[in-house]
Amino acid sequence: MIRTGIGIDVHRFTPGVQMWVAGLHFPDEQLGLAGHSDGDVVCHAICDALLSAARLGDMGSNYGTSEPEWAGASGIAFLAETRRRLETAGWRIVNVAVQLIGDRPRMAAYRAEAEALLATTLGADVGLSATTTDHLGFTGRGEGLAAIATALVEQA
Numbered sequence: 001m002i003r004t005g006i007g008i009d010v011h012r013f014t015p016g017v018q019m020w021v022a023g024l025h026f027p028d029e030q031l032g033l034a035g036h037s038d039g040d041v042v043c044h045a046i047c048d049a050l051l052s053a054a055r056l057g058d059m060g061s062n063y064g065t066s067e068p069e070w071a072g073a074s075g076i077a078f079l080a081e082t083r084r085r086l087e088t089a090g091w092r093i094v095n096v097a098v099q100l101i102g103d104r105p106r107m108a109a110y111r112a113e114a115e116a117l118l119a120t121t122l123g124a125d126v127g128l129s130a131t132t133t134d135h136l137g138f139t140g141r142g143e144g145l146a147a148i149a150t151a152l153v154e155q156a
């Protein structure tokens with residue numbers, strides 16, 4: 001049996017916070033992403049897509065604010081734990097596609113590095129793309145970032 005899943009995540013830009021996207025640190029960015037954790041929208045959207053595909057709930061039900069051990073956790077830590085939960089439930093990740101939506105940071109120069117890190121963490125192929133919204137909406141106004149992901153899993 002194979003299944004697809006989908007996930008979306010959004011975080012607001014905030015001063016005084018480090019920018020982490022797709023598991024990578026962007027120290028030159030003036031703003032970071034606010035959230036219960038590090039606000040890494042790419043990793044969080046992937047987690048939701050994986051949990052969706054395996055019918056294991058979502059990030060809120062797995063790592064909610066009632067679980068303080070996940071406060072401040074990195075996006076990569078969430079991905080590694082989500083992979084573990086899928087494998088425990090008998091699922092293998094086939095591949096993931098994720099798209100970052102927003103103007104900053106510019107991902108083109110870091111795409112290969114991000115894909116390699118995400119793929120190593122998940123033990124599966126990961127494709128990362130990025131787009132902008134023609135200055136429309138919260139991403140176009142530079143208020144935050146969004147990401148959308150799909151995942152394919154199969155019973156191990």
Ligand SMILES: [Zn+2]
Binds near residue numbers: 010040
């Ligand atoms: Zn998030």
